[in-house]
Every structure is written in C-alpha cells, then in structure tokens.
Amino acid sequence: MRLHRLIAIIRKETLQIRRDFPSLLITVAMPLLLMLAFGYGVRFDVQHIPVYVYDREGSQQSQDFLKHFQASEYFRLIKAVDNYPALIEALDSGACRLAIVIPIDFSERLSAGGPVAVQALVDATDNNTANISLSYSEAVAQTYNQRLHLDWIQRHGLNTIQSPLSVDTRTWFNENLESSANIVPGVIAIIMAVIGSFLTSLTIAREWERGTMEQLVSTPITPLELMVGKLVPYFVIGLLDTVLCTALAILWFEVPFRGQWTVLLLSCTLFLVVVLSLGYLISVLAKSQLAASQAALIVTFLPAFLLSGFLYPIDQMPAAIQVITHLIPARYFMTILRDVFLKGTSIPFLASDLLALALFAAILTILATRAFHKKLT
Amino acid sequence: MTDHDTIPVLAHGLVKRFGDFVAVDRINLEARTGEVVGFLGPNGSGKSTTIRMLCGLLRPSAGQALVAGFDVAREPEQVRRRIGYMSQKFSLYNDLRVIENIRFFAGMYDVPASLLNERTQWVLDMAGLAGRESTITGTLPGGWKQRLALGCAVLHRPSILFLDEPTSGVDPISRRRFWELIHAMADEGVTVLVTTHYMDEAEYCNRLVLIFQGRIVAAGSPTELKQQAMTGELLLIECDQLGLALDVLQQVPGARDVALFGNALHVVVPDGQTSIPRLRDALSAHGVAVSRIEPIRASLEDVFVSLTARLSDRRT
Ligand SMILES: Nc1ncnc2c1ncn2[C@@H]1O[C@H](COP(=O)(O)OP(=O)(O)OP(=O)(O)O)[C@@H](O)[C@H]1O
Ligand SMILES: [Mg+2]
Numbered sequence: 187m188r189l190h191r192l193i194a195i196i197r198k199e200t201l202q203i204r205r206d207f208p209s210l211l212i213t214v215a216m217p218l219l220l221m222l223a224f225g226y227g228v229r230f231d232v233q234h235i236p237v238y239v240y241d242r243e244g245s246q247q248s249q250d251f252l253k254h255f256q257a258s259e260y261f262r263l264i265k266a267v268d269n270y271p272a273l274i275e276a277l278d279s280g281a282c283r284l285a286i287v288i289p290i291d292f293s294e295r296l297s298a299g300g301p302v303a304v305q306a307l308v309d310a311t312d313n314n315t316a317n318i319s320l321s322y323s324e325a326v327a328q329t330y331n332q333r334l335h336l337d338w339i340q341r342h343g344l345n346t347i348q349s350p351l352s353v354d355t356r357t358w359f360n361e362n363l364e365s366s367a368n369i370v371p372g373v374i375a376i377i378m379a380v381i382g383s384f385l386t387s388l389t390i391a392r393e394w395e396r397g398t399m400e401q402l403v404s405t406p407i408t409p410l411e412l413m414v415g416k417l418v419p420y421f422v423i424g425l426l427d428t429v430l431c432t433a434l435a436i437l438w439f440e441v442p443f444r445g446q447w448t449v450l451l452l453s454c455t456l457f458l459v460v461v462l463s464l465g466y467l468i469s470v471l472a473k474s475q476l477a478a479s480q481a482a483l484i485v486t487f488l489p490a491f492l493l494s495g496f497l498y499p500i501d502q503m504p505a506a507i508q509v510i511t512h513l514i515p516a517r518y519f520m521t522i523l524r525d526v527f528l529k530g531t532s533i534p535f536l537a538s539d540l541l542a543l544a545l546f547a548a549i550l551t552i553l554a555t556r557a558f559h560k561k562l563t
Numbered sequence: 564m565t566d567h568d569t570i571p572v573l574a575h576g577l578v579k580r581f582g583d584f585v586a587v588d589r590i591n592l593e594a595r596t597g598e599v600v601g602f603l604g605p606n607g608s609g610k611s612t613t614i615r616m617l618c619g620l621l622r623p624s625a626g627q628a629l630v631a632g633f634d635v636a637r638e639p640e641q642v643r644r645r646i647g648y649m650s651q652k653f654s655l656y657n658d659l660r661v662i663e664n665i666r667f668f669a670g671m672y673d674v675p676a677s678l679l680n681e682r683t684q685w686v687l688d689m690a691g692l693a694g695r696e697s698t699i700t701g702t703l704p705g706g707w708k709q710r711l712a713l714g715c716a717v718l719h720r721p722s723i724l725f726l727d728e729p730t731s732g733v734d735p736i737s738r739r740r741f742w743e744l745i746h747a748m749a750d751e752g753v754t755v756l757v758t759t760h761y762m763d764e765a766e767y768c769n770r771l772v773l774i775f776q777g778r779i780v781a782a783g784s785p786t787e788l789k790q791q792a793m794t795g796e797l798l799l800i801e802c803d804q805l806g807l808a809l810d811v812l813q814q815v816p817g818a819r820d821v822a823l824f825g826n827a828l829h830v831v832v833p834d835g836q837t838s839i840p841r842l843r844d845a846l847s848a849h850g851v852a853v854s855r856i857e858p859i860r861a862s863l864e865d866v867f868v869s870l871t872a873r874l875s876d877r878r879t
Contacts, residue, residue, distance in 0.1 A: 194670020198659065205658050401654035401715075404618050405671035406644045560639070562620050 187414070191407055195415025199389070203419060212385060217377045217427045218434070224373045225439045234262045235319050238282040240273050241266060247293035251304075251327075255286070260322045277307060284308050284319045367442065370435045371523040372496040375516050377431055378454065379490040381424050382461030383468070387482035389416050390469035390558070403560040410555055417462045424458040435527070444530030449522070453536075456543040457519040461486055463550035470557040490516035515546045569632040571596055571723045571754040572617060576626035579612050586612045588777035589626065594756055594770075596722075599749045601768030602758040603867065609777040610758040611651050614725050617756070618648045631723055644672075647716035651727040651758075653708055655715060657701030661692055664700055664715055672719035686714035689744060706737025713744060717753075724748065726757040730764065742767045762864040773867060780870045789861050795819075796835040797865055800828040800842070801855040808851045815845050822868045827855075829865055 203209045237255060241248050255261045264282060267273055273285040287305035289295070295302045306323050308316045393399040402412075432450065435441040465482050472478035491497060493507070494516035500508055511517045518539040525531035533540070572594035579587040587609040594600040602610050615621040617628055619639025628635045631645040655664045665683050674682055687693045690710035695703070700711065709729055717724065726745070730738040742764065749755055749769075757768070765771050766785050773781040773788070781788055802808050805823060812821045812830050817838065820831040832838035835858045846853050 188673050190670050190673045194667050197670075198656065198663070198667045201663060202656070202658055396657070397650070397652045397654045398656055399654075400620070400650040400652070401648070401668075401712075402671070404620060404643060404646075404648040404650070405668065406640060406673065407671050560620075561622065562615060 187408070187411055191411045192415050192418075195407070195412060196418050199416050200419045203385075203423075209385060213381060213423045213427065216380065217431050220373055220377050220380075221370070221431055221434050221439075224376075225370050225434075235260055235284055235322070236264050236282045237261045238273055238276045238285045239263060239266050239288070240268065240270065240285065241288045242290040243288055243292040245293045247296060248288045251288065251292075252286070254326050255323070258322070258326050260319075261326070273307065283316075284323060286323070367439070367528060368524070369496075370439050370441050371527040372494070372520050374428060374431045374435070374454075375457070375494065375519045375523055376487070376490050376496065377427060378424055378457055378519075379461050379486045379516055381427055382420065382458055383465035383482040383486035384479060385423075386417060386420050386462050386465030387468045387472070387478040388475050390466065391472050391475045391478040394473045395475055400562060403562070407560075409558040409560065412558065413466055413555055417466060420462055420465075421458055424462070425454065428454045441527055443527055445526030446530075446532065449526050449531075449533055449536065452533075453519060453522040453526070453540060453543065456540065456547050457515065459547040460515045460543060460550055463547070463554040467550065467554045467557055470554070486516075489514040490520075493517065494520040496520055515543060518542045570594070570629070572600075572628075572630055572756060574613075574617065574626065574628040577613065577616060577623050577628055578625035579609070579616060579621060580624040586777055587616070590774070590777075590779055592617075592628075592772060592779075594723075594754050596754055597749050597752045598769045599745060599755045599757065599767065601765050601771045602756060602774060603760065603762070603765055603771055603863075604758075604774035605760060605871075608774045610774060611727050613774070614648075614727050614756065614758060618646060618725055619643055620648075644719075645721055645723060647719070647721040647724045649709075649712050649716045649724075649726045649729050651731070653712060655700055655708070655712055657699070659700055660697050661687075661700055661703070661711060662696040664711065665718065668715040669718045674718055682718055682720075686718060689747075690714040691740075706733045706741070709733055709737070709741060710744070713741070717748070722753060724753055724755045724757075726755065728758050728760070730759065730761065738764070762862065762867065765863045771863070773870060775867075775871045781866070785863060788863065788866050795831045795833050796838075796858050797861045798830050798832060798835060798839065798842070799824075799855070799857055799859045800830065800846075800853065801826070802828070802846060802851050802853040804851050807849060808846055811845055811849045811851065812842065815842060818842065820865070820869045820872045822865075822872075824864070829859075829868070831865075831869060 203213070239252055239255075241252065252263065256263050261284070265276070267276070270287075273287070276282045277285055285305075285307040287307070289303060289305075292302060292304075304327065306320065308319050390399075393402060428450075432443070436443050464486055468481045468485065469478050472481055493500075493503075493511045493514045495511070496516075500511050500517070503511070522536050522539050522543075525536060570593060572592060574590055574592040577587055577590040577592070578585065590609075590613060592600075592613070602613070604610050612621065616623045617630055617635060619630075619635045619642045622636055630642045633641040633645075635642050656667070659667065662683070665686055666679075669679055669682060684693075687696065690707070690713065692707065692711060692714070695707070700708065703711065713726070713729060716726075724745075729745075730741050733741065738761075745755055745757065746767070759765065768785065770784055771782065771788055772779055800808070800812075805826065805828065808828060809821055809823065812818050812828065818830050818832055820829070822829050830842070832842070839856055843853055843856060
C-alpha cells in the first residue's frame with residue numbers, strides 16, 4: 187500500500203463530497219433530521235393518551251387516585267362514565283385508548299391494607315401504544331401507592347401483548363418512562379447504516395457511470411488502496427455524525443449515558459466498518475448509482491430499521507424472523523447502543539455482540555477487497 | 564526495468580471476443596522507440612478494444628502482447644507503471660479543479676514529492692493551462708480538457724503512450740496543437756500509439772496501421788501506403804445528382820472503389836486517358852451533368868476506401 191496513492195484518493199474523495207450538495211446534505215442534515223423526527227415523534231406518540239374512567243366507588247380517595255392520571259402528561263382524562271358497556275364502546279370506537287375501572291371497594295380495601303385491583307383496559311390493536319399505556323399507567327399507580335396492584339385486562343389481541351413482567355423489564359432501565367431514551371440511541375444505528383452504506387454505495391458506481399473508472403484503473407493503484415482511500419472519508423464522517431448524534435441524545439433529549447465512551451467508540455467503529463464495506467461491495471457489484479443506492483437501502487437501512495429491534499422488539503417477532511435477525515449486524519449494534527446508554531453495561535457483558543460485529547466486519551471487508559477487479563468488461 | 568533493445572509495443576495474434584462477436588481478430592502490431600504509430604479505422608473497427616488490451620484493461624481472448632517487455636495478460640501492473648493512457652471518453656474528474664486532477668494522478672503514479680512541483684509545472688506549461696489551475700475541469704473547453712488529460716497521463720514520464728482518439732470533437736487549431744505535443748514527446752523518445760478516424764491526422768504519423776472489422780488491412784508509412792494500395796489512377800468527379808452518379812459509376816466496367824467525398828465523387832480506374840471519356844458518356848447518358856472530371860493524388864482516405872472495398876468484395 188503506497189501512502190501517496192492512499193492520500194491522493196482520500197483527498198480526491200473528500201473534495202468530491204464537499205462539492206456534492208446531496209452528499210453534504212446527507213452527511214449533515216440527515217442525522218439531525220432523523221434524530222429530531224424520532225426523538226420528538228416518539229414523544230408525541232405517547233403523550234396525552236385519551237382515557238375514560240369508570241369510578242365505581244366515587245370516593246374522595248378514588249378521585250385522588252385519578253388526579254394522578256390527570257396530572258401526568260401521558261394521559262388525558264376525557265370522560266367519566268358509569269357503566270361497563272359505555273367503556274367498551276369507547277374503546278371499540280377509538281374514543282379512548284385506555285379505560286380505567288376503580289372497584290367499588292377501593293378505599294375500603296386500601297385502608298385495610300389489602301391489595302387493590304384497579305382495572306385498566308387497553309385497546310391492544312396498536313401494540314406499541316398499548317404497551318406504553320400499560321407501563322405508564324402502572325407507573326402512575328406505583329407512584330400513587332406501592333401496594334396498589336393493577337389488574338390488566340386486555341381487550342384485543344390477548345396473545346400478542348407483553349406480560350406485565352416484560353413490561354417491567356423494558357422500563358427497568360428507563361425509570362422516567364421516557365420512550366425517547368429507548369429510541370434515540372437506536373436512531374444512531376439507523377443514521378450510521380444510512381451514512382455508511384448509502385453514500386459509499388455510490389462511490390464506485392459513480393466512477394463507472396461518469397467514465398472516470400477507465401482512467402483510474404489504467405494507473406498502478408491497487409484495489410486495496412482504492413477501497414481504503416474511498417472509505418476513510420466516510421469513516422470519519424460516520425464517527426463525526428456519531429459524536430453529533432450522541433451529543434444531541436444526551437444534551438437535548440436528556441438520554442442518560444451510563445456506559446463507557448470506549449465501548450461506544452469501539453462498537454461504532456466496528457459497525458461503521460460493517461456498513462462501509464457492505465456499501466462498497468454493493469457499489470462494486472452494481473455499477474449504476476441508482477441500482478446501488480436502492481440495494482444499499484434494502485440491504486442495510488431497512489433491516490436496521492425493521493429487524494434490529496429498533497421498531498419492534500425482537501422477542502415479539504415470529505420465530506422464523508427472529509432467526510433471520512441474527513444475520514442483521516444492526517441487531518447487535520442496537521443492543522450494544524441501548525446497553526451502553528441506558529444500562530452502562532461493560533465490555534465483558536457485551537462480548538458476544540461485539541464479537542458478532544467484528545465477525546461481520548472481517549467477512550465484509552474481505553469480500554469487498556476481493557470483489558473489485560481492475561478490468562473493464 | 565526494460566533494456567533499450569526491447570520493442571516497446573509488440574502484439575502477436577491478438578484476439579478479443581465479446582461472446583460470439585470477434586471485435587479484434589488476430590492482430591499483429593509493433594511500435595519502435597520514438598515512433599508515432601497511427602491506428603486508423605472506422606467506428607466499431609476494434610481500435611479501442613485493441614488499445615485496452617495493450618494497457619492491460621481487457622484480457623485478450625487469444626494471442627499475446629508485450630508492452631515495455633511485459634506480458635499484458637500476466638503482468639498488467641508492470642505495464643501500467645510504464646505507460647500513459649488517455650481513454651477515448653474524457654475521464655478526468657469534472658468536479659475537481661485542474662490542479663486537483665493533476666495532483667490526484669501524480670499521486671496515483673506515485674510521483675515523488677521532490678518532483679511533484681516540477682512535474683506539475685511542466686504539465687501546466689505543456690498543456691497551456693498555466694493560470695487556469697483553479698478552474699473547475701468540467702468548465703474547460705474541449706481542446707483544453709484533452710490537453711489536461713494528456714498531461715495527467717504523462718505525469719510519471721512514461722516511455723509509452725496510448726492515446727485513444729485524443730482529438731475527437733476538438734477544433735482544428737487545438738488538434739494541430741495537440742499533434743505538436745505528441746511529436747515533441749516522440750522526439751524525446753516516447754513511443755506513441757494513437758487512434759483516430761480523422762484521415763488527415765494520419766499524415767502526422769510515422770507509421771499507420773489500418774484496421775477494419777477487427778482486422779489489419781494495411782500497414783506502413785503514409786507514403787508507402789498510398790503507393791501500395793492505389794493500383795490504378797484516382798479520379799475526382801464533380802457533378803449533380805450524386806446518388807444517381809454513384810450508382811451509374813459502379814456499373815461502368817473497370818471503375819472501382821467509387822466513394823462520396825464531400826460533394827464530389829472519387830473513383831479508381833486502370834487508366835485515366837481512356838477512362839475519362841467513357842465515364843463522362845455513361846454519366847450524361849443517365850442525365851447527370853458533369854462539371855469537372857480529372858485525375859488527383861490519392862489521400863489516405865482513398866487508400867482506406869480502396870482497401871476496405873476490396874476486403875468486402877472478397878468476403879462476399
Ligand atoms: N464490452 C463490450 N462488449 C461487447 N461488445 C463490445 C464491447 N466493447 C466493444 N464492443 C464491440 O466491439 C467492436 C469494436 O469496438 P471498439 O470500441 O474497439 O471500436 P473502435 O474502433 O474504437 O470504434 P470507435 O471509433 O467508435 O471508437 C464494436 O462493434 C463494439 O460494439
Ligand atoms: Mg474507440
């Protein structure tokens with residue numbers, strides 16, 4: 187590997203990125219946009235969930251309990267009704283997402299110190315909101331009284347909803363119940379998948395399309411020099427974007443960062459190598475920018491979005507799809523990111539995920555180096 | 564490194580097939596040190612394909628080629644280090660500045676840092692681009708672009724240059740200037756293989772190789788070619804109804820290689836004195852008004868028409 191050639195390629199590629207407006211837009215604006223969209227989008231989703239109540243007791247204490255719901259920004263008490271059918275109808279028509287039933291002996295049992303069952307009925311057709319509603323109302327109840335028990339009854343889709351136990355595990359490390367804390371670290375993975383694969387998928391294809399490849403391959407450059415030289419600028423961009431997104435996550439969205447910076451950096455580096463090599467590989471194989479960019483989105487962005495546990499929890503996916511997720515590098519990165527941010531897990535506990543990423547990185551770099559030949563066809 | 568006795572370009576029985584299609588058919592080629600060899604042929608005759616094989620960019624289907632003494636199929640990297648190549652389609656980076664393109668290719672050819680400034684200046688001067696260093700390459704006029712491309716191909720001072728239609732789409736003055744550059748380099752001992760389909764440019768070459776449908780149909784110096792190929796006398800005919808005249812002349816016994824040249828016709832006949840009246844009669848019998856008919860000196864284009872026509876006859 188000749189340093190001269192490497193530096194020449196790096197410099198040329200950097201100049202081209204700087205002069206290409208779409209590339210700049212993707213490297214600078216897209217991370218900000220995605221962060222804001224997901225950070226806020228998620229918050230809006232879980233705020234002001236419409237709630238109906240059926241207070242069967244109507245006592246001072248039951249009203250007091252309901253005030254806690256009222257005070258929470260997650261819920262909006264729309265209406266109090268006085269019978270079950272009215273509740274059910276409201277749920278069915280979508281007038282409310284959550285219905286709370288306070289038992290007739292609420293204050294009596296409370297003062298007796300016994301467990302009290304408050305019913306919360308959710309419309310589980312929207313699995314995500316249902317889960318969030320349940321965990322939020324549970325949290326409200328817990329702040330009201332540790333001894334209160336909520337008796338969850340699900341109206342629809344009994345099998346698909348998580349058990350209270352797993353609701354617990356999800357909120358364990360996220361005690362403010364801020365869903366953005368869960369989501370925002372994952373957005374970093376999505377952004378890196380796009381930056382890493384989408385932009386690099388264009389680099390080789392562009393040279394073929396513009397005819398510059400013919401001159402390039404007539405020089406003594408080696409395939410390895412070409413690959414490393416082309417990927418270094420995107421690697422740097424990827425790392426800078428990671429820093430930007432992490433700063434945004436911590437400072438703006440107030441996501442806690444409990445882990446070590448080194449773990450974050452290590453996993454980001456590995457994941458970047460994975461997506462960069464993948465993008466490069468696609469670019470070498472595709473030879474047209476359009477085909478390459480589409481392939482890159484299908485191969486990296488979509489799986490990172492859908493199958494990594496970002497949008498849907500993996501343990502809720504059909505078994506066959508769960509198996510497939512093991513082939514998605516973003517899955518491991520997503521786990522690491524959430525753990526590093528929210529749990530502060532240290533390297534030994536993330537070893538298997540880091541190893542998986544390293545394995546993908548190694549395989550893909552080798553494939554990418556091998557794929558390019560200095561021949562015209 | 565190669566010793567001085569090595570023939571810079573030597574090809575033997577070179578073949579390139581694309582599927583069933585034979586683009587280059589058993590070509591033999593030789594270029595000696597300091598020679599400017601012109602590679603002539605109509606569109607699709609296999610010029611670019613041959614050059615690409617010689618640069619190690621395409622793998623020959625059969626045959627062998629040695630460039631700077633290295634086999635192009637087995638040691639393409641050794642070949643690439645010693646040659647400069649200018650592809651037919653402009654292939655520098657349009658979005659880079661002139662100086663950035665030069666620096667980039669200097670990097671690709673691993674020009675040592677100590678020589679970088681000197682070489683850069685040399686290329687800028689040679690290409691007449693001094694003062695235009697920070698122009699975005701894409702905005703340069705065609706002729707300037709071609710000179711920049713040549714400059715970028717010779718940054719490492721190669722001893723062999725392959726130029727694929729370096730003057731296509733360039734105005735006549737720029738074309739002349741470009742040929743002066745080529746000759747200046749040849750004078751310094753650089754071997755140049757250049758393709759063109761401008762026949763007038765062929766006169767600038769020391770030696771010509773005429774290629775048609777993937778085959779070499781003639782080779783030699785411009786003068787040799789004209790003498791060898793033109794058995795008979797070439798006549799120029801100016802008349803109206805050129806299309807009709809062409810058909811008529813093709814029916815006249817003894818007349819051959821009838822071809823349209825601008826708004827006149829060229830035809831080869833065994834003997835001018837006896838043929839001129841016969842042709843004139845035949846034309847006027849069909850109502851064609853002849854304004855001029857006289858013997859002329861053959862140009863290379865006539866040579867080419869003559870050769871390719873004979874080849875086509877033989878094949879059918
Ligand atoms: N990669 C390829 N695949 C299939 N056919 C090809 C390929 N490259 C060239 N050809 C065919 O081979 C023939 C020779 O092409 P080539 O480009 O060598 O011609 P040329 O003499 O350079 O013509 P021009 O003056 O148009 O540049 C053409 O018929 C062309 O269509
Ligand atoms: Mg050509």
